Amino acid sequence: MSHQKLNLTLKVWRQINAESRGTFEEYKVAVSPDSSFLEMLDDINNELERKNLEPITFESDCREGICGTCGLVINGQPHGPIPRIATCQLHMRNFKEGDTIYIEPFRAKAFPIIKDLMVDRSAMDRIMEAGGFISVNTGSVPDGNAIPIPKDIASESMDAASCIGCGACVAACKNASAMLFVSAKVSQFALLPQGQPERYRRVESMVKVMDEYGFGSCSNTYACEAECPKGISIKNIARMNRDYFMAKLKTENLEA
Amino acid sequence: MIKLDSKVPEGKLEEKWTNHKFNMKLVNPANKRKYDIIVVGTGLAGASAAASLGELGYNVKAFTFHDSARRAHSIAAQGGINAAKNYQNDGDSVYRLFYDTVKGGDFRSREANVYRLAEVSNNIIDQCVAQGVPFARDYGGLLDNRSFGGALVSRTFYAKGQTGQQLLLGAYTAMNRQVNLGTVKLYTRREMLDVVVVDGIAKGIVVRNMLTGEIEKYSAHAVILATGGYANTYFLSTSAMNCNVTAIWRAHKKGAAFANPCFTQIHPTCLPVHGENQSKLTLMSESLRNDGRIWVSKIKNDMRKPNDIPEEERDYFLERKYPTYGNLSPRDISSRAAKEAYDDGRGAQGQEAVYLDFQEAINRLGKKVIEERYGNLFEIYQTITGDNPYEVPMKIYPAPHYTMGGLWVDYNLMSTIPGLFVAGEANFSDHGANRLGASALMQGLADGYFIIPYTIGNYLAGDKPILVQTDHPEFNKVQKEIEDFISKLLSIKGKKTVDDFHKQLGRIMWNKVGMGRNEKGLKEAIEEIRQLRKEFWKDVNVVGVSNDVNQCLERAGRVADYLELGELMALDALNRNESCGGHFREEYQTPEGEALRNDEEYTFVSAWEFKDVGKWELNKEPLEFESIKLATRSYK
Numbered sequence: 001m002s003h004q005k006l007n008l009t010l011k012v013w014r015q016i017n018a019e020s021r022g023t024f025e026e027y028k029v030a031v032s033p034d035s036s037f038l039e040m041l042d043d044i045n046n047e048l049e050r051k052n053l054e055p056i057t058f059e060s061d062c063r064e065g066i067c068g069t070c071g072l073v074i075n076g077q078p079h080g081p082i083p084r085i086a087t088c089q090l091h092m093r094n095f096k097e098g099d100t101i102y103i104e105p106f107r108a109k110a111f112p113i114i115k116d117l118m119v120d121r122s123a124m125d126r127i128m129e130a131g132g133f134i135s136v137n138t139g140s141v142p143d144g145n146a147i148p149i150p151k152d153i154a155s156e157s158m159d160a161a162s163c164i165g166c167g168a169c170v171a172a173c174k175n176a177s178a179m180l181f182v183s184a185k186v187s188q189f190a191l192l193p194q195g196q197p198e199r200y201r202r203v204e205s206m207v208k209v210m211d212e213y214g215f216g217s218c219s220n221t222y223a224c225e226a227e228c229p230k231g232i233s234i235k236n237i238a239r240m241n242r243d244y245f246m247a248k249l250k251t252e253n254l255e256a
Numbered sequence: 257m258i259k260l261d262s263k264v265p266e267g268k269l270e271e272k273w274t275n276h277k278f279n280m281k282l283v284n285p286a287n288k289r290k291y292d293i294i295v296v297g298t299g300l301a302g303a304s305a306a307a308s309l310g311e312l313g314y315n316v317k318a319f320t321f322h323d324s325a326r327r328a329h330s331i332a333a334q335g336g337i338n339a340a341k342n343y344q345n346d347g348d349s350v351y352r353l354f355y356d357t358v359k360g361g362d363f364r365s366r367e368a369n370v371y372r373l374a375e376v377s378n379n380i381i382d383q384c385v386a387q388g389v390p391f392a393r394d395y396g397g398l399l400d401n402r403s404f405g406g407a408l409v410s411r412t413f414y415a416k417g418q419t420g421q422q423l424l425l426g427a428y429t430a431m432n433r434q435v436n437l438g439t440v441k442l443y444t445r446r447e448m449l450d451v452v453v454v455d456g457i458a459k460g461i462v463v464r465n466m467l468t469g470e471i472e473k474y475s476a477h478a479v480i481l482a483t484g485g486y487a488n489t490y491f492l493s494t495s496a497m498n499c500n501v502t503a504i505w506r507a508h509k510k511g512a513a514f515a516n517p518c519f520t521q522i523h524p525t526c527l528p529v530h531g532e533n534q535s536k537l538t539l540m541s542e543s544l545r546n547d548g549r550i551w552v553s554k555i556k557n558d559m560r561k562p563n564d565i566p567e568e569e570r571d572y573f574l575e576r577k578y579p580t581y582g583n584l585s586p587r588d589i590s591s592r593a594a595k596e597a598y599d600d601g602r603g604a605q606g607q608e609a610v611y612l613d614f615q616e617a618i619n620r621l622g623k624k625v626i627e628e629r630y631g632n633l634f635e636i637y638q639t640i641t642g643d644n645p646y647e648v649p650m651k652i653y654p655a656p657h658y659t660m661g662g663l664w665v666d667y668n669l670m671s672t673i674p675g676l677f678v679a680g681e682a683n684f685s686d687h688g689a690n691r692l693g694a695s696a697l698m699q700g701l702a703d704g705y706f707i708i709p710y711t712i713g714n715y716l717a718g719d720k721p722i723l724v725q726t727d728h729p730e731f732n733k734v735q736k737e738i739e740d741f742i743s744k745l746l747s748i749k750g751k752k753t754v755d756d757f758h759k760q761l762g763r764i765m766w767n768k769v770g771m772g773r774n775e776k777g778l779k780e781a782i783e784e785i786r787q788l789r790k791e792f793w794k795d796v797n798v799v800g801v802s803n804d805v806n807q808c809l810e811r812a813g814r815v816a817d818y819l820e821l822g823e824l825m826a827l828d829a830l831n832r833n834e835s836c837g838g839h840f841r842e843e844y845q846t847p848e849g850e851a852l853r854n855d856e857e858y859t860f861v862s863a864w865e866f867k868d869v870g871k872w873e874l875n876k877e878p879l880e881f882e883s884i885k886l887a888t889r890s891y892k
């Protein structure tokens with residue numbers, strides 16, 4: 001543990017509400033390298049409150065990289081400079097004395113800004129509601145060990161299921177595509193025997209809603225994978241595209 | 257005086273739930289959609305209840321203060337979920353899970369509830385598998401298990417180190433399916449600020465829309481609170497930043513008895529505090545204790561680096577004190593042992609910390625196996641501390657983690673306000689004075705999937721509650737109270753921040769109502785909290801306005817409630833003149849420093865009735881043990 005504080009200049013995006021125009025405001029801070037990025041913002045907010053000024057609105061909850069609530073663009077990168085962590089897991093020891101840090105909200109057409117660094121990501125839930133589930137009612141299910149699932153398949157499904165729904169993939173993409181997020185859910189179920197009955201219907205419904213909410217299309221630049229805090233693989237996008245293609249074939253067959 | 261009727265069904269322990277299910281009244285399927293049910297909270301308990309009730313055909317309104325139901329604090333649970341499947345053929349059974357849970361809870365829980373919990377545990381696993389929860393599997397493709405503290409069998413199911421996430425996403429997807437089908441209507445970014453009670457019966461809730469600040473009213477035939485625990489009273493805890501007690505506290509003030517508020521769990525394996533501006537504490541999953549060994553130096557004030565301390569100068573204190581359970585001793589016992597070592601001047605490099613060491617396991621099993629088992633936990637550790645646990649032992653220390661106390665409920669999970677049900681960590685029901693690892697997820701899902709859907713039907717069919725419209729004078733009265741409360745907070749304009757008060761309260765709680773408690777300290781705590789509460793209402797500064805997004809206001813309301821609850825926690829601890837589970841009264845211990853229960857006088861649930869701020873009346877629900885003999889809890 002080091003006790004030397006870092007002196008930093010922060011340029012933080014402040015915006016009163018969705019309609020107003022935002023600007024960067026500057027704050028000078030001295031912060032312990034052991035502090036987390038969000039603890040630094042807590043400190044600034046306490047200082048602002050002491051001066052009866054409005055604290056910076058930003059969201060977080062678990063502060064362990066699992067709930068997906070936090071999400072800031074730090075020096076142009078969603079979740080900041082360190083790969084495979086969420087904003088709340090970023091610690092100040094990764095910055096240098098004298099650094100200037102730009103802090104902005106996730107930006108995408110489908111994520112309107114609510115206030116300062118807080119955005120509305122509810123479109124992601126609408127996609128999930130459209131089909132991101134397996135249709136079983138409570139009770140009347142077989143024993144958990146009735147269907148053996150090979151270890152590697154189960155863990156591939158688990159890897160896809162690790163998505164925390166933070167939306168960094170959308171914020172990272174120049175087209176604001178949600179393909180990585182949607183494909184993670186599609187893949188989790190497509191890999192498992194339980195997911196087969198609804199496999200094609202699922203992907204179709206989810207993609208439909210995804211398009212309705214103004215998420216862009218995927219042009220294979222892989223920025224999403226690079227910024228994803230959980231390392232969700234773009235292999236999932238390929239799997240989803242295949243399934244979507246199959247789904248279209250099937251429905252067209254039916255309609256023909 | 258409240259009448260506490262536990263409504264535990266007659267008959268043999270093993271038959272109670274089955275008989276009760278049979279005897280309960282049923283709602284005609286065609287009438288279910290005419291019943292409105294409010295579910296507050298979309299964690300494991302709330303989401304599973306909302307989904308199951310929606311499937312049954314009820315008209316469900318689900319509320320959460322999060323922007324998405326998927327963000328509930330359940331998402332953060334790492335280690336696993338228990339079930340009595342006995343897949344490992346190691347002698348597990350419903351009875352053993354029941355027994356371990358009652359014993360783990362230090363004989364301060366209700367037998368019938370715990371037995372039912374163990375009974376439905378197996379259904380939970382089946383349900384989750386069917387939903388597509390990717391539990392860990394063995395090479396044969398079958399479900400894998402591991403061991404957790406307080407058990408000698410391997411009954412914990414897990415999904416990497418992200419079990420809570422996967423279980424919550426399972427319940428979330430089941431609920432989303434109902435949202436899609438129109439049986440569940442979801443209200444996000446709404447903070448429930450009060451229940452509305454008409455003629456003694458719960459009829460709805462009042463919430464604040466966190467985007468517009470509007471105070472909204474919702475009515476229903478029954479209300480379920482599944483709003484989680486209150487460990488954030490300590491300011492620093494493993495709970496998420498926004499976890500709070502407001503929903504159940506306001507219900508308590510409207511007449512719901514609060515049970516065993518002093519039973520809090522201090523978890524042994526958390527990351528130590530790094531400094532003044534620390535915002536929360538991070539849990540390192542207890543599963544690490546399967547392979548990690550806990551130790552401190554035998555020498556006081558030993559400032560050597562851990563790897564420079566030779567084997568013979570290390571004290572593996574859990575293995576020494578509790579040879580049978582060793583590093584897997586229950587949480588309360590392990591935490592206290594760590595505190596003892598620190599108090600003895602043997603903390604890791606002088607800090608409030610002990611070592612959790614994997615060297616022996618790495619030598620025995622190889623780095624690859626350890627990486628497979630704990631890779632992501634090790635990564636988390638390294639990200640936060642900058643140290644590599646493959647090379648240097650972890651430093652850990654106990655931290656507030658879970659609250660066994662909560663609103664008092666009967667066997668049907670109904671509080672002392674008819675029509676108000678409580679599920680998950682928010683109720684007091686199953687864990688007694690100490691919760692075993694991997695049992696909270698089990699309880700949350702048991703309540704939501706398999707218990708409340710039955711018992712609420714019984715209430716609706718039996719009591720035939722009527723719907724009260726939201727223009728009823730009582731709704732308007734509560735709305736007005738909330739608006740006044742908010743105006744008052746905003747008008748104080750004092751000099752201290754909300755966090756200043758919360759941190760100050762946290763320090764009082766941790767020092768005097770924490771791992772070790774005594775009469776003098778508790779009396780001081782009560783005085784100090786009262787003082788702090790007065791000061792809060794004179795000197796806090798809540799910045800901003802009410803009709804806008806205002807996180808400062810949100811926090812202020814929650815801290816106002818902690819400042820009342822904190823006093824009750826201390827009062828309950830003062831009243832309980834014994835040591836049991838997480839409640840350790842220093843006056844009551846054996847010569848070896850173990851907890852000394854007083855079964856004669858304290859085999860009861862304390863259910864506190866709210867009279868006024870700082871004034872309560874104690875009601876007691878006696879606990880009867882028919883199936884298990886009260887015994888001294890030994891893990892030696």
Ligand SMILES: Cc1cc2nc3c(=O)[nH]c(=O)nc-3n(C[C@H](O)[C@H](O)[C@H](O)COP(=O)(O)OP(=O)(O)OC[C@H]3O[C@@H](n4cnc5c(N)ncnc54)[C@H](O)[C@@H]3O)c2cc1C
Pocket residue numbers: 296297298299300301302319320321322325327328329330331332333334335336337419420446447448449482483484485494495496499500502503539657658679680681682693694695696697698700
């Ligand atoms: C770090 C950590 C690890 C854990 N690991 C394990 C483990 O491995 N195994 C295990 O069994 N247990 C574990 N636990 C405990 C377990 O996770 C919790 O006890 C359990 O998830 C609680 O679930 P719940 O549904 O009762 O509440 P929560 O998941 O806390 O959900 C509460 C819900 O209520 C809502 N809410 C609260 N108040 C209001 C309000 N006023 N208005 C509107 N909405 C409100 C919230 O938005 C949220 O949706 C762990 C806990 C922590 C902190």
Ligand code: SF4
Pocket residue numbers: 162163164165166167168169170180181184224227228229230231232
């Ligand atoms: S895919 Fe990755 S970046 Fe996108 S929402 Fe999921 S976790 Fe976040």
Ligand code: FES
Pocket residue numbers: 059060061062063064065066067068069070071086087088089164
């Ligand atoms: S706050 Fe939960 S992921 Fe960052």
